[in-house]
Amino acid sequence: MSQATVNSHGAVAATSAAETVDADLLQLVTFVVGAEEFAIPILSVHEINRMMEITRVPHSPPFVEGVINLRGRIVPVVDLRKRFGLPKTERDSNNRIVVVEVASRVIGFTVDRVNEVLRIAPNIVEPAPAMISGVDTEFVQGVGKLDDRLLILLDMDKLFGQSELAAMERATAA
Amino acid sequence: MTLPGQDPELMQEFLTEAGELIEQLDADLLRLESEPESKELLDGIFRALHTIKGAAGFLNLPNVTAFAHVAEDALNKLRKGEVEVNELVADALLRSVDVLRDQMAAVSDGEQPPAGPQDLMDRLAAIARNEVGPGAATIAQTIGESEAATTSSPCAAVPLAGQAEPLELTSEKQDVLPFMVDDLRATSDEWLDAIEAFTQADTRGDAMTRFTAVAQSLRSTGEYFVLKLLTAIASRIENLVQQGAELDANVVDELVPRLQVAQQLVSHFADGLAANLIYSWPLDRLFERIDELIQGKMPPEDAQVAPEGGSMEAVLLADGIADASALAAPRSAAKPSAQATPSSSDARIDQASSGEPKERDRSATNAETTIRVEVGRLETLLNLVGEMVLTKNQVLGMARRLADMSVPHDFLENAGTVAGDLDRLTAELQVGVMRTRMQPLSKLFGRYPRLIRDLAKKTGKKVELTITGGETEVDRSVLEQLGDPLVHMLRNSCDHGVEMPEQRAAAGKSELATIHLSAQHQGGHVSITIEDDGKGIDRKVIADKAIEKGLTTPELVAAMADEDVFRFIFAAGFSTAAQVSDLSGRGVGMDVVRTNIAALGGSVRVQSVLGQGTRIEVLIPLTVAIMPAMMVGVGAHDYAIPLSSVEEIVKHTDAESHYVGGRPVMRLRERVLPLIDLRERLDAQDEPGEGSFAVVVCAGQEQAGFVVDRLVGQQEVVIKPLDDTFTTGGPFSGATIREDGNVSLIMDVVKLLRAGDAARELARK
Numbered sequence: 049m050s051q052a053t054v055n056s057h058g059a060v061a062a063t064s065a066a067e068t069v070d071a072d073l074l075q076l077v078t079f080v081v082g083a084e085e086f087a088i089p090i091l092s093v094h095e096i097n098r099m100m101e102i103t104r105v106p107h108s109p110p111f112v113e114g115v116i117n118l119r120g121r122i123v124p125v126v127d128l129r130k131r132f133g134l135p136k137t138e139r140d141s142n143n144r145i146v147v148v149e150v151a152s153r154v155i156g157f158t159v160d161r162v163n164e165v166l167r168i169a170p171n172i173v174e175p176a177p178a179m180i181s182g183v184d185t186e187f188v189q190g191v192g193k194l195d196d197r198l199l200i201l202l203d204m205d206k207l208f209g210q211s212e213l214a215a216m217e218r219a220t221a222a
Numbered sequence: 223m224t225l226p227g228q229d230p231e232l233m234q235e236f237l238t239e240a241g242e243l244i245e246q247l248d249a250d251l252l253r254l255e256s257e258p259e260s261k262e263l264l265d266g267i268f269r270a271l272h273t274i275k276g277a278a279g280f281l282n283l284p285n286v287t288a289f290a291h292v293a294e295d296a297l298n299k300l301r302k303g304e305v306e307v308n309e310l311v312a313d314a315l316l317r318s319v320d321v322l323r324d325q326m327a328a329v330s331d332g333e334q335p336p337a338g339p340q341d342l343m344d345r346l347a348a349i350a351r352n353e354v355g356p357g358a359a360t361i362a363q364t365i366g367e368s369e370a371a372t373t374s375s376p377c378a379a380v381p382l383a384g385q386a387e388p389l390e391l392t393s394e395k396q397d398v399l400p401f402m403v404d405d406l407r408a409t410s411d412e413w414l415d416a417i418e419a420f421t422q423a424d425t426r427g428d429a430m431t432r433f434t435a436v437a438q439s440l441r442s443t444g445e446y447f448v449l450k451l452l453t454a455i456a457s458r459i460e461n462l463v464q465q466g467a468e469l470d471a472n473v474v475d476e477l478v479p480r481l482q483v484a485q486q487l488v489s490h491f492a493d494g495l496a497a498n499l500i501y502s503w504p505l506d507r508l509f510e511r512i513d514e515l516i517q518g519k520m521p522p523e524d525a526q527v528a529p530e531g532g533s534m535e536a537v538l539l540a541d542g543i544a545d546a547s548a549l550a551a552p553r554s555a556a557k558p559s560a561q562a563t564p565s566s567s568d569a570r571i572d573q574a575s576s577g578e579p580k581e582r583d584r585s586a587t588n589a590e591t592t593i594r595v596e597v598g599r600l601e602t603l604l605n606l607v608g609e610m611v612l613t614k615n616q617v618l619g620m621a622r623r624l625a626d627m628s629v630p631h632d633f634l635e636n637a638g639t640v641a642g643d644l645d646r647l648t649a650e651l652q653v654g655v656m657r658t659r660m661q662p663l664s665k666l667f668g669r670y671p672r673l674i675r676d677l678a679k680k681t682g683k684k685v686e687l688t689i690t691g692g693e694t695e696v697d698r699s700v701l702e703q704l705g706d707p708l709v710h711m712l713r714n715s716c717d718h719g720v721e722m723p724e725q726r727a728a729a730g731k732s733e734l735a736t737i738h739l740s741a742q743h744q745g746g747h748v749s750i751t752i753e754d755d756g757k758g759i760d761r762k763v764i765a766d767k768a769i770e771k772g773l774t775t776p777e778l779v780a781a782m783a784d785e786d787v788f789r790f791i792f793a794a795g796f797s798t799a800a801q802v803s804d805l806s807g808r809g810v811g812m813d814v815v816r817t818n819i820a821a822l823g824g825s826v827r828v829q830s831v832l833g834q835g836t837r838i839e840v841l842i843p844l845t846v847a848i849m850p851a852m853m854v855g856v857g858a859h860d861y862a863i864p865l866s867s868v869e870e871i872v873k874h875t876d877a878e879s880h881y882v883g884g885r886p887v888m889r890l891r892e893r894v895l896p897l898i899d900l901r902e903r904l905d906a907q908d909e910p911g912e913g914s915f916a917v918v919v920c921a922g923q924e925q926a927g928f929v930v931d932r933l934v935g936q937q938e939v940v941i942k943p944l945d946d947t948f949t950t951g952g953p954f955s956g957a958t959i960r961e962d963g964n965v966s967l968i969m970d971v972v973k974l975l976r977a978g979d980a981a982r983e984l985a986r987k
Contacts, residue, residue, distance in 0.1 A: 103965040104859060105944070106904040107952035114243060115949055117965045120609050122957045124948040153946060208948075 058164060076192075078145065078199060079159040082134040086159075087166065087192065087199045094147040094154060096162055116156060118147060125156040126208065132187075133184040150204045157208075166199075168192050173201060236277050238594070240326050242268040245668055251312060252671045258307035267315075268297045274322065286325050287404065293318045295350035305352050314345045315671070381885070387500045395447060399495065402443055405490040406452075409439040413485045417936030421478055423471075433463050451502065452490060455484050458512050465516045475528035477515045480508060483537045493733030508541040529848055547963065561668045584975070597698070600659055607648075607655045608848060608940035612959045614648045615937065619961035652848060661701050663741045663750070664692030670712055670739065677716045683714055684734045685724050691741035694750050700842060703822055704750070707815040711752050711838055712737065714812065719756030729833065731755065737767025744841070745868075747824075753837040759830040760786050771796065788828040789924075791815040820921055820972035821955070823849065823866050849941045851958070851968065854917060855932030855984050860966045862939050862958055863928070867919045867971040874916035874929060888916055888927045898974060899929045903953070906931075921972045928974070937961075941968060 076087040077096075083146035101116040102125050111130040115122050125145060129136060176188035187207045190200035192212060250267045257263060275290035292307040293315070299305040307761065321342065325335035347512040416432035437459035442451030462477075469477070487503060494501040511521045520526065527536035537543070621641035624634055667689050678685040696704070715737050720726075723733040738753045765779045779787060790796055790811045819826050824842030843849065843866055851862035852871070872890065879886045879897060886897040895918065900906075916927035939958035942948065944967070953973040957965050 101964045103957070103967065105949045105952055105954070105967060108949050113950045115944070115967075116963050117959045117963055120605075120612070120942075120959065122942045122949075122959075122965060123943055124946045126948070155946070156946070 059211060072170060074170055074173070076145070076166045076168065076199070076201070077148075078163040078166055079144070080161050080163060081128045081132060081159050084200055085163060087147065087201050088146075088204060090165060092148045092150065094149055097145045097147065097156075099143045099145065099158075103121060103134070105194070113158060116145065121154070123147060123154050123156050125158060128157045128159055129158070131207065148204060148208075150208045153208070155208050168194070168199070176200075226412045230813055231471060233281060236281055237326060237330050238619055240277065240322070243274055244319055244323050244326065246270055246664075246673050247322075248316070249668050251315050251319065252675065254307055254315075255309070255312050255675075261301070264297065264301045268294065268301060271297060276404055276408050276411065278411070279404035283325075283329065283335055285335045285337045286322070286329075287317070287401075289321060289325070289343065292338065293341050296346040299352050300351055306348055311349060314342060314349065317342055318346065330558075358614070365530070387502070389495060389498045389500050391447070394461050399498075402447065403492050403496045406443060406488065406495070409436055409443075410485055410489040410492060412436055412439075413488070414482075414591070417481050417485065420481070421474065430463050430466070433459050437463065449491075449500070452488070454509060454578075455488060458509060458516070461513065461516050469516075470518065472528065473515050473518055473520065476521060476526060477512065477539045478540070479527050479534055480515070480541070483508065483534050483541075484512070484541070486534065503543050505541075505543065508537070508543060523719050539793075595658075600655075603655050604659065607652050608942075609939055610648055611652060611848060611940050615961045616963065617644060656697065657850075659698050660695035661698050662692060663694050663696060663701070663704075663748075664689075664706060666701060666705055667692045667739060667741075670708070673709065673712060674716055674737065677713060681717065683716065683720050683721065685720055685737060686734055687737050687739060689739045694741040694743060694748055696842070700748075700822055703818050704840075704842070707818045707840070708739075708750070708752075710812065710815050711840075712739070715754040715756065715836065715838075719754040719758075721757050725757075729757075731814055747841050747843055750840045750842070751837060753835065755835040758832040758834055758836055759788055759791070759828070760832055764788060764790050767796065784830070785828060788830060791828065792826065817972075823864050825921060848938060848940050851937055852899075852917065853934035853937050853960075853966065854915070854928075854930040854941065855934055856900045856904050857932050859904075859906075859934075860934055860960065861900075861904070862937070862966050862968040863917060864955075864968065864971065865917065865936065867921055869918040869920045869925070871933065872916050872918065872927075874914055874927070890918065890927070893925075895925050895927045897927045898927055900974075901929070901931065903974060919971050919975075921975055924972075924975050926975055928969075939966075939968065 075090040077090050077093050078085055078087045080086070095201075097116075097118075100116055102116055103123075104114040105112060108124075111126055113127040113130075114127045115124050117123075137160075144159055144162045145156045146159055146162065147156045149155075172194070173190040174190045175189065175190055187203055189201040189203040192201055247267060247270050250263055254260065254263050254267070271290055271294050275287055275294060278286035278290060296311075296314070300307055300311070305311065317337075321338050325338075326560075328335040358785045385560070412432060413436045416429045416436060419429035419432060437456045440452045440459070441456035443449070444456060475867070487501075487505070489502050496658075497587050511525065514521065525540040527533070527540050588887070618641050621637045624637055629637075646741055671687050672691070674685055674687040677683075720735040720737070721731075726733050726735065736755050739750070740753075741748060741750045743749075743792070761784055765774075765782075765787050766772050767786070769776055769779065771793070773790055773793055773796075774782075792815060796812070816826060819842060824840060827839045827841075828836065830836040849864040852864055852865055852868050853860050855861075872888075874888065879888060880894075882894065886899070888897050889895075899917065915930050915933055917930055918925065918927050937960075941956040942958060944954055944957045953968075953970050954967045955967045955970040955973075958968055960966050
């Protein structure tokens, strides 16, 4: 809003009006894992990297693929295929590591490929149906209905959150 | 920080300083018990308390101020020798320190500190009531005392005797006067800091902010009490701030000593007010010169003080505040005060140069040799050095690989030299940065005499703690993690090791037991020993208990060396104490010792002779952030094993494995070591390599052979935390980045050894 202070009143109104419209749009990064296209808010994405060597960490949860060196920082990487219970596939050059920040943790996850950056209006997002082709709806925040396809909006807090981990631990302990 | 209306930075500074002062108080009070006559100690204690009180007043922490005030009163009596330092008094004072510590803890949590406990305040007040002559005479005497306490210093020698008049105030204002005096002293201290900042061009902006605060404080006090001196000085400072930081260097040189004089005047003025006196000095010329200097106009040449070294005396002379004869001998007051006789008023004024400025002066000189740096900055530096070590490792790796390529010989040689230089410089830089983080162990050790004293009192034992090697330095992170283990070990020595006086006497020992705490450097390690002359550890008691707990079998114990048997005292839940006291006996302490020491990559040894005493030695590496490691390959991945835990490496084939009780072991010369197959422990999924090695590791007194596939080599590794919840839990203490930029995990040898125990337990069941 630094513009607003220098501009005349009319300009201020115009800018803020435009911003409201902009701000209302959801800015998403979309990527593919298995047969589905997923989306997460662009603001939570730190960076997207090509595949690099991932160091396995023994005794970590099964869906944790290992750790990577992100410019001197050790970051865990989750295999989304494993997380969603999908079969393992061969790596290819389209594979990426998406690094996100969730609840002040920095976490990476592997995806088959990254599609695009999208802006969609929030009103086309609907609550998640009970079941989406094998992906546990627990991680799904909603479904975006685009003209030609469906986008699954992921709830990253649930996907990587502490409650999830606690549940994991309970499962392994049992 | 949620205390309203406080500058968090200022508050933090106060907390740091108060923390240090409290530590010092603790130590000094303990010494006082053995040297109750020491005036010097009493003065030190008084000063520390006074500083806390002053700063607390400035930061508007009335409960702290009020409590410190009561304690100060009591101390005053001691300083005058009117009250003797006995155990009761010392107890009250030590408790006061605890109260202050609690109050500081509250402040640091952002709460208003609690009021001091009433019973303690009453006791302190009772000590203080031995007072003889109340009123002005006492105050004068107090000031005199504090001056006598301070040794000579250039600042205290500046005679600032002025004219004195009695201060007449309404009772309402009279009530707030003590607070005002405190406030004024604090302001004057702040001012001193501001002046120091002002002398440096780069901190001048900061000085301006401080000046503004000082001026505000002076003005509000001055206006409320109608004190022209304060308002006049406030105006000068305000003008200076308005003029801004743009001043010529020579103007600054002239201005600074004058500001210092004005600051001193305010400080003395405050002392006068404390005695209900208003001092006045002929200050017209000083003010005039300050005004001109702020406008950028230099004073006439004969009134320039900078060429004279910018001393305050020079200003006093040049600006006619004092004349030469007054500088030689204190001037008598022209107008005797109505309340006091001329002679007593004289004495009072001369004595008015209290301890305060002198102490400040000393800290100012200290400031040149040491500076206080925020820990965060050092952390950043260390992280950067860590990055640099990694990059250096990569460069060295590249330089090595060059040799395999067809590059011109001279280029290769050059690259080798440059890489070598980089290696050496990085190593030096690393050492340099590490050294900035080193702190003397005395920071920890200083707390222990108190601990032992309290413990001994509680248990009715007579114990003396002697300390040597407190100056030994270790990395601050090491220091932090050492605190708890040392407390536990000392408690143990005092509670279990040392006998009751009668028992000692019966055993022909002196009733006074000694616990000796010592530290010294040993190569890249620091060795800390705790030695007592108590009853020692009974091998049989420990062995029986260990068998009872199922930690071992009678056959195994029979073959063990004493040291190995004593090692059981570190097992979790192991306590031979028949009863749990509030000191120890829950069997947690020694486990904490082992865990913390192991986390630092250190080891513990216990030696004991029944009836003669116990000696516990802790060996820890100097630093924990960067360490040498042995890189080994297990399956497809490389792992780092801290070199401090590696004893030796031997070639190992499966054929050499033996099994004892279903567990794989290896024979190494005369010893039989358990073997831990890392492939199995780390779930390596790929095919094993042809040759394998056994890395013989040692943590504390546990030893084992780790079977690995490959040896990669020795390397300096920078420890990175592996602290995400997804990656904790494995037997790793962290991760590091290799030459090729990929990550290797650092093995936690202790966890691996323990997990072995657990696995064995399971197997046995």
